[in-house]
Amino acid sequence: MAAPPTDRLPHLDAVGPRGPYRTLAPEPVTDVSGTEVARLSIVPPVYVTRAMAALRRAEPLSAAGIDAQLSAAAEAFASGTVGGLEVRAYEHLVSRTSGTPLRVVRAATRDTARFVASARASADRGRPRGAASGLRDDALRASHAVWARRGNVFAVNASGNHPGVHRLWLEALALGYRVAVRPSRREPFTPHRLVGALRRAGVGEDQVVLLPTDHRAADALVHGADRAVVYGGDDVVARYAHDPKVLPQGPGRTKILVTADTDWRAHLDTIVGSVADEGGTACVNATAILVEGDPAPLAEAVAERLAALPALPPQDERAVLPVSPLERARALSSRLTEVAAGSRVWLGGDGIVADLGDGSAVLRPAVHQVDRADSVQLRTELPFPCVWVAPWSRSDGVGPLRDSLVLSALTRDESLLDRLLAEPTIANLYVGDHPTYWMAPGVPHDSYLSDFLMRSKAVIGAG
Template sequence: MAAAGTPAPVHLDALGPRGPYRTRVPAAVRDVTGAEVARLSLVPPVYVTRALSALRTAGPVPASRIDVLLEAAAEEFATGTVGGLDVRTYEDLVSRTSGTPLPVVRAATRGTARFVALARSSAEQGRPRGTLPGPGRTGGGHAVWARRGDVFAVNASGNHPGVHRLWLEALALGYRVAVRPSRREPFTPHRLVAALHHAGVRQDQLVLLPTDHRAADTLIRGADRAVVYGGDDVVTRYAGDPRVLPQGPGRSKILVTADTDWRRHLDTIVASVADEGGTACVNATAVLVEGDPAPLAEALAARLSPLPGLPPQDERAVLPVCGLERARALDSHLRFVAAGTRSWLGGDGIVEDLGDGSAVLCPAVHQVDRAGAEQLRTELPFPCVWVAPWNRTDGTAPLRDTLVLTALTRDRTLLDTLLAEPTVANVYVGDHPTYWMAPGVPHDSYLSDFLMRGKAVVGTL
């Protein structure tokens, strides 16, 4: 029972093919202070199996209705009362449980709604020019764009509400979708799935399946295609499975060459590190400088050090918050990894105890002595950046395995080399922060590259 004056925990039911499902012993969802704020119904493996069977039997959302349904769901998500929660209550709960600053959550609400409304047209951007969206009526040979399966599963993370923008494209492409929410922040997928149901997507076309890890394996094995979020261990685990698209650390970077004055771009560099609370895979975790990196590191630390440490639901919050024990563990890990580097910020600790069981994760800036330093592969869930020297003999090797690379350079030959590097997913040229995203522009290639294929059709249908 909730204490006097404390709101009762919100019930988040599973949203199955026959409607909401509430378990007798739901799991507690706690905020960063440890207080219980919600109760999440976890479904067992047998429920997952039956839900996947129902999805497989159901037909796709009709293509003729998908845009109208998505636009209605986007409006409902952004402004409506969904699952008993108005948008302000929803945003407050997301901020309190994930530790993401409230202004970031509010911006994510608007951004997610925009991606929802444009999911069909975004998915269409990935269609090969030589294919048709469906079967033609002529007898000559042509190509159609066809699904590689029927059921798509999402094993989501809870670090940022924006992770739920991607799977909408699968629904728009005709897949039936099963979403496993993060137990850390289940509010965004619950709200999004419920909004889509209310807009007219049938319950047997889209389900929300909160589970433990054992049932999550059942979900991934039972789907035709799946996207799984996690760390390097997740990437390694699923690297050999062509049905699974692992979404691991972004290790986004900024490269500044000698022909560019970094001082003119300092706002962009700071924002790339600290925007979104520094929690997203598109936040910059390394800055490589052709020449002496120390002046840039010093300026970056000077800009990041005044950021205030506040509870996540504060209107002025800009830094992430987590439980005090986890914050201390992250601080210890950072000190271990940063051994031997030059600390410009955070060397004395990154934990600001808020006195309520939670702590702010304060920024850190460390300078390493070479572009190939192992520290550049360390990505942490707060504004933590490694600044390194880079020269032409280093080449692209230190820039590999990068989700977004912002290149502050005027060297066209170098840009061509970066564009040709297979392990750099996106190259932003000039004054564009690493976190820039837009509907229709690929995030880590188009999702449709993974979901769809060109199929030859000859003859009259």
């Protein structure tokens, strides 16, 4: 099918403190085949600086009626026409540009709307029990403490691997921060739709802005905020590791542990889903499975299940695997071959590229077995269902399980669970038959976002 003329393509304007802003020469947004599907306005650093200054001058969003505004925004996001795109057109574009299977995008639309509607209540879940919500909270008389913001302006330097990355920053808005979002050029449609839905619901122009920028202007955005969240790889984590104003969101390195007291066969659906659901692209997808005993039977069973997944274009209703431009797919395949040297290949030994013939390729799953719980491959995270299976023993201890966004523990050993819960670098512990990708409003992701945004102040003589 021929691409539409560029003058008929959707235009994704920047959304600033004075409304939409369209640059004279918007940049093309291309799908996985390289076809231009939209135009995106990229704003210069001076525009970012002025927008951040406007956010700083603004008053916080009024607490009165915020739940109604968020509910209206959630409804518009899930089913309305926003920015000229009805929801099915929006989902199709997200699928084609990010390569995320359409069914995953549709589920993300519903889930994101649920997170938007509950953002204020979710944010409040992180409030300490002994802190009042404000000076007019009756609880202040007994608590003598108030939950207060650490700043006023919050910046988001977003990624484009999954629409769900935009769920959490709504909590900052609900807490009174003014929010600036820098979208990924790979998938700008979700934040554009979300900001548009908020504006449509009555959230003021000086409360939330969308600032598509280049990397130079992105630094101005991050450093111009009081608090910021930045998504990226290990390089991003290292860059901001010592900046207390920045919360880096890097690789999840999510894991599954199966101990000898548990029959993994009873949990195979959950194990396979943890690896491959969401297209295997999310930070909460499992990339390592550690097995007490011989890991080969489990690796073989997971490989057999994953090998049966179809290779289809992302917009196909039956698609379950991610798609990328062909050259990127080949580069990822070469990277996998390099990293996997010395491992036992159960799936993906002939490469993971399934050429769709239009300049794009499906990223097929890969399963490799390594011989040690501390093998370096266990730290490798790739943007498709790729899992490393390793043996684990009690003598290995907690060490190989560290640095996990989610650890799913299939065990009945309560003393081991106590040690896993006490390990600071395991962000979330799922015990039993629960997929690693499970999330819900009000449940911490990488701790509560409010732990980063808020603090408790002693207040005497008020309330």
